[in-house]
Amino acid sequence: MKFKLTFWRVVFIVIMGLGLYSTFIRFFQGLGAVSNMSDRFPWGLWIGFDLLCGVMLAAGGFCIVGAVYLFNVERLHSVMRPAVLTAFLGYCLFIVGLLYDLGRPWYIWHQLIYMNPHSVMFEVGMCVMSYTTVLFFEFLPNVLERFNLKTPIKWIKKIYAVLVVLGILLSTLHQSSLGALYLIMPSKLHPFWYTPALPFLFFGSAIAVGLAMTIFESTQSAKAFGRHLELPVLVELGGALLVALWVNALLRFEDYFHRGMLGQIIKPSYEAYFLWLELTLAFVIPITLLSFKKVRLSPGGLYLASVCTVLGFITNRLNVSVIGFETYAGHHYLPKWTEFSVTLMIVAAGFALFGLAVKYLPIFPEVRVPVKQRLRSETGPAVSTPVLGHAGD
């Protein structure tokens, strides 16, 4: 096969090249040289985006697995594999990001022996480690199927109930504990974002974003890989997303109401602008869009609503981790280009690995199914999946 230099491949190579340069700076000149982090701003883009957003964007895995296996929503089966793939890749890349951010990444294993059970960071670390392991086993059947290894698939099938329950338990714990990390900074984080409800808000937003990401990546891969778009599944996800957004919006409103903040959030200020941006993207636009049945039934409308949701909650997490600290620090933090380039490299690697996995592994199994069967699959999605399609059950 000849390697063709397309536009996106050139972009990819440039991103990788700059990323490698930044990697060199990071590990040979230190955190101070590669980033704009300082004693005033000890956590920057890498914590705000790679960690907080990365884990949130990977939440689709546990949302869909939960829907399919706990609540028997069989119709969502076709998006489960891409969701698990996204989650697995997301967590692996998040760990890579962590190795950049930690000052002494070579001691990361200390987490396993010098445990401090009072630390939220300890809980986050342990959950991420164990959940990545669970995701590895949830993802493994894809690889085993590729090589037609039936016996190990049977083993995984036997423990799948345990994997499902464990995966959702660990996700609940650490999606919320990412919010709990910030509970110890009541005097530093701006009151727009500091609330005792942070763990609940982080968990709630993870579910909304998990659903939105599943819509996003299904549409995106349908476009990119020329696959058949399963509209009924997306419509279902869109409905669930609307409910999740309303629940989130209600939680936010309740929180501001009980803390008597409603008067303050409508007054213009530096923080208020970012809050408005966040609320518009995360709630106003997608809820309005999805409230129209016409939009909810169209692939383009669903795509737009889910992209808005994802951007909105990314803004939310960056507000919590960066913007919310600027007044306290008395200092504007803007990441250095090398910080951006490392993050971009990790994101680009994620896209590339996703593409490779889809190409070489049975992530979207229906594609190899002949047209006749595909037609049948529209009436009953489970029918057309090849024998091993349900290996994960």
Add this chain to the structure above:
Amino acid sequence: MSKALLYDSTICIGCKLCEGACAQQNRLPYDDKIAAEPVQSAHKFTVVLAKDDKFMRRLCMHCEHPACASACPVGALHKTKEGPVVYDVWKCIGCRYCMVACAFAQPKYEWHSLNPRVRKCTMCPDRVVAGKQTACAEICPTGATKFGERDDLIKEAQGRIRQNPSNYLPRIYGLNEIGGTSVFILSSMNVEEYGYPASAKIGDTPMPEYTGQVMSKVPDFIPVWTLVLGGIYWISHRREEVAAAEAEEKNGSAK
């Protein structure tokens, strides 16, 4: 008994001898240039700030319930029974959660090191254990920084305010702030003007309680949530089995 420091800014003459002694004790560089730096950093654990003719010292407060120690995932920071909050560099993974957790912003980082450490005043733990006073208290020519038993120093501070009420603001900063510290500050000016967080803002609640409320629920949450999730899984799959069995029966009778 736990030890503490009392800093009385009204008798401080701003000589900065404490800065130099601290640097020497912790094997840090110290020259005129560093002496002129008005901020704490990885190479300057304590600083004497000047405003008009008034002085104020900043250093780690050695909280009774330190946020940094509760935040550290590997327990690299801990409060000793003698009073100092100390740091075990060999445990540290460099997550810097201690830095963001500390209400006084005391832990500083070696940003340009390839094997960076968190640096802060550790209240000369070796000297304290050996029964000596801290380097800064020992060198202080006016007694502005005084080392002693925590309880005795509180009484002394209260006494000074009582005897000379016109000289001081009627409060001991550090007595109740975030559950009490091991460094007390007496002053005629608001300490907030020198970068200390306002008492009203940080409150009297020990910092570890904010996250402790959540963390203490985790051990109960895990079994309960596992049971709930397992239960839902069992019910929904039981339904499936029953449906399958019924369908089979129907098929059987149809034949």
